[in-house]
Amino acid sequence: MATEIGEMSNVRIVLKDYVVGYPKEEDMIITSSTVRLKVPEGSTAVLVKNLYLSCDPYMRGRMSKPITKSYTDSFTPGSVIIGYGVAKVVDSGHPDFSAGDLVSGVTGWEEYSLITAPEGLTKIKYTDVPLSYYTGILGxxxxxxxxxxxxxxxxxxxxxxxxxxxxxxxxxxxxxxxxxxxxxxxxxxxxxxxxxxxxxxxxxxxxxxxxxxxxxxxxxxxxxxxxxxxxxxxxxxxxxxxxxxxxxxxxxxxxxxxxxxxxxxxxxxxxxxxxxxxxxxxxxxxxxxDHKHLYPQFLELVIQYIREGKIVYVEDVIEGIEHAPSALIGLFAGRNVGKQVVLIARD
CATH class of the missing domain: 3.40.50.720 (NAD(P)-binding Rossmann-like Domain)
Incomplete structure (x- = not known):
């Protein structure tokens, strides 16, 4: 829904507080803010519209209060949850990205995200497979x-x-x-x-x-x-x-x-x-x-396997950002059949 000119409402999933034991849907809050559909003047950030969000088991560790050093930082209570996703570039201040580019990488659990370090994003090379595959088999x-x-x-x-x-x-x-x-x-x-x-x-x-x-x-x-x-x-x-x-x-x-x-x-x-x-x-x-450098050779091998029917992939897709907390919690009860994905928008 439009607000002021150039702004859109932005539904977001925020971590309420650090989690102990099994997480619950109530540990995540569905909230709304507004987002300006332009990157700040002079910024090298990228603004994206999120299409798919990935639910992954490692995210549980990020919901806990940090006690020992891990390979990923804990989420910050009161801030939007982050994870892997597929998105479309809306506006870019970075020379490597243009409006309309499809990308995969770490993004926010929200409808629109301002990515301040877009160097971590990967442009999607092949679109003859479902875009959601870039949260799973190709991600x-x-x-x-x-x-x-x-x-x-x-x-x-x-x-x-x-x-x-x-x-x-x-x-x-x-x-x-x-x-x-x-x-x-x-x-x-x-x-x-x-x-x-x-x-x-x-x-x-x-x-x-x-x-x-x-x-x-x-x-x-x-x-x-x-x-x-x-x-x-x-x-x-x-x-x-x-x-x-x-x-x-x-x-x-x-x-x-x-x-x-x-x-x-x-x-x-x-x-x-x-x-x-x-x-x-x-x-x-x-x-x-630790192995990101192997992604190009991995991608070429697996995209060929998919095209030749040598590999199949099953996804469990739930539609709507408001269902993202339920989808994530379901991982730990084994509710998902295949890769758990949340569809935010089709384009």
């Missing part, structure tokens, strides 16, 4: 899957690969990368619908519903009678404990996330770490920002 989750599997895990044809949270934004890609390499791949997820997706859409060799398994160790032994070469870790806690018992000698574990622990005030212990020594396991944590 941070996609590069995370690519780096974690190919760079950290050093896979070889014929190896056995296990992926937890396998139907999520990252896991569904890891499984497909592994199949393209000729690996045997098993995934776990939290519902029968997701298990069916893994087996029937993403081409996993097998999958199980971890919520239905009384004994995770037994479930893994059933799926991997000879052990696991590669584990792509998204969950932590009890799952990691069971996996360690089932790893092969010289196995590799890429630690991408530990979503089972994010909302706990007291972290679960891992009791089988002795396996790291006895089995000579290489276990490495990693974050996508």
């Amino acid at each position: 941070m989750p996609g590069l995370t899957a690519y780096v974690g599997f190919h760079e950290i895990c050093s896979p070889k044809k014929g190896e056995t690969v296990y992926v937890s949270a396998a139907s999520g934004a990252v896991g569904q890609l890891v499984g497909q990368f592994a199949k393209l390499m000729g690996c045997y791949v098993v995934g776990s997820a939290g519902s029968e619908e997701k298990v069916n997706l893994l087996k029937n859409k993403f081409g996993f060799d097998d999958a199980f519903n971890y919520k239905e398994e009384k004994d995770l160790n037994a479930a893994l032994k059933r799926c991997f009678p000879d052990g696991i070469d590669i584990y792509f870790e998204n969950v932590g806690g009890r799952m990691l404990d069971a996996v360690l018992l089932n790893m092969k000698n010289h196995g590799r574990i890429a630690v991408c996330g530990l979503i089972s622990q994010y909302n706990l005030t007291q972290q679960e212990g891992v009791h089988n770490l002795f396996c790291v020594v006895t089995k000579r396991i290489r276990m490495q944590g990693f974050i996508e920002p």
Whole structure:
């Protein structure tokens, strides 16, 4: 809705206060302000209209009061939440961007954002795929899957690969990368619908519903009678404990996330770490920002996979910025099926 000439109303999602335990929708406030549709005179900022917002598990850590140094800063209570998104440039004071450009990168959870450091934005190169893909398969989750599997895990044809949270934004890609390499791949997820997706859409060799398994160790032994070469870790806690018992000698574990622990005030212990020594396991944590230089080669490879139908991607799209808090909270209850995206505007 227009206000004064050159201004628009701007619905925003603001963090109310630091969160302890499981986040709630009430921890995020829907508010409105106005935004001028021009960048300040002499500024090198870029004003964008946000089209898609990405809901990602790492955002939970940014909602907590900072106690130890992390790779991302905590959100500021009373300020707009920020995260990855896809946007259209409305006005630009930066020589690399022009009105009408489509971009991906970190933006605000609001209808319009003034990006004061647009060097972090990436111009969208290919538009023959859904723009929302740049929040997922062609964005941070996609590069995370690519780096974690190919760079950290050093896979070889014929190896056995296990992926937890396998139907999520990252896991569904890891499984497909592994199949393209000729690996045997098993995934776990939290519902029968997701298990069916893994087996029937993403081409996993097998999958199980971890919520239905009384004994995770037994479930893994059933799926991997000879052990696991590669584990792509998204969950932590009890799952990691069971996996360690089932790893092969010289196995590799890429630690991408530990979503089972994010909302706990007291972290679960891992009791089988002795396996790291006895089995000579290489276990490495990693974050996508350290590997941004690989994005161009990743993009060219994966866009070709998509065009050739070698990779498929499932998204869970919810429409309307007012539903963004619910969509983010749903990640931690497993409500989403595939990559969770919020559609703000179509253009």
